[in-house]
Amino acid sequence: MSIIATIQRARQEGWALGQFNMSNLETLQAIVAAAGQAQSPVIVGVSMGSLRHIGLSYLAGLIQGARSEATTPLFVHLDHGADLATVKACINIGFDSVMIDASRYRFEENVRVVREVVELAHNRGVGVEAQVGETWDEETGEEIESRTDPASVRRFVDATGIDYLAISFGNTPGRVEGAAEVDLALIRACAAESPVPLVLHGGTSIPDDAIREAIAAGAAKVNIDTAIRQAVTGALRRAYAGDSGPSDPRTVLSAARAAAQQVVENKMQLFGSAGRVP
Numbered sequence: 001m002s003i004i005a006t007i008q009r010a011r012q013e014g015w016a017l018g019q020f021n022m023s024n025l026e027t028l029q030a031i032v033a034a035a036g037q038a039q040s041p042v043i044v045g046v047s048m049g050s051l052r053h054i055g056l057s058y059l060a061g062l063i064q065g066a067r068s069e070a071t072t073p074l075f076v077h078l079d080h081g082a083d084l085a086t087v088k089a090c091i092n093i094g095f096d097s098v099m100i101d102a103s104r105y106r107f108e109e110n111v112r113v114v115r116e117v118v119e120l121a122h123n124r125g126v127g128v129e130a131q132v133g134e135t136w137d138e139e140t141g142e143e144i145e146s147r148t149d150p151a152s153v154r155r156f157v158d159a160t161g162i163d164y165l166a167i168s169f170g171n172t173p174g175r176v177e178g179a180a181e182v183d184l185a186l187i188r189a190c191a192a193e194s195p196v197p198l199v200l201h202g203g204t205s206i207p208d209d210a211i212r213e214a215i216a217a218g219a220a221k222v223n224i225d226t227a228i229r230q231a232v233t234g235a236l237r238r239a240y241a242g243d244s245g246p247s248d249p250r251t252v253l254s255a256a257r258a259a260a261q262q263v264v265e266n267k268m269q270l271f272g273s274a275g276r277v278p
């Protein structure tokens with residue numbers, strides 16, 4: 001089953017497919033292991049920052065390794081793709097899905113940029129996500145929140161042909177844990193207008209109850225990045241507090257990997273994707 005069909009299935013059945021962003025080998029291993037443990041399909045997200053950190057050719061090898069180790073359906077997705085060249089490069093190394101984020105532009109320009117990616121991606125059997133409404137500029141970090149107008153949702157989806165839609169609803173990607181004041185009424189209004197499933201970004205910042213309600217309203221993909229990175233850095237901090245800590249970094253990286261795996265497994269339970277392997 002493709003990523004598009006899996007997200008559609010999740011929407012019909014009232015659960016969400018988690019996108020968990022990798023930063024390095026250990027976080028990728030943690031995501032794959034968590035999916036196996038929870039018997040959950042999974043999306044491995046790759047942000048622009050991770051693309052730069054890892055490099056395309058190393059990433060291609062890591063993805064190949066993850067696919068051969070995975071025991072549940074695993075999809076690889078470009079998170080907040082910045083431009084067409086990056087989208088093409090990711091498709092060429094086997095990504096199943098891409099996000100092109102042109103949400104900082106005016107509506108018509110957003111549509112034009114996304115439409116171009118949809119034509120390219122769909123010809124290669126690759127799913128496409130885009131966003132209408134802005135949270136903050138992924139490249140510059142500039143805060144330019146303008147929440148999604150439900151009246152623009154159907155027009156955007158129809159004009160672009162995307163497969164799943166990210167919206168801005170008070171979420172705070174990459175910022176605080178469980179503290180965003182999300183607008184559930186806005187999520188419901190967008191879901192009612194959207195012909196395709198909704199995507200929640202900033203999953204770390206959204207309180208658990210709000211996640212459950214948003215999924216019940218029609219969100220079928222939830223993205224998590226910060227919580228995984230915090231699990232890793234927390235393990236590193238604990239190991240190297242003061243002047244102590246093992247000289248073999250693999251000892252600490254193993255603990256960090258285990259902590260990241262636990263975070264992903266917990267989110268899979270929260271999203272209701274655990275036990276959903278067909």
Ligand code: G3H
Binds near residue numbers: 173201203223225227
């Ligand atoms: O696309 C990635 C997500 O927006 C990540 O959000 O860092 O708050 O988990 P998060």
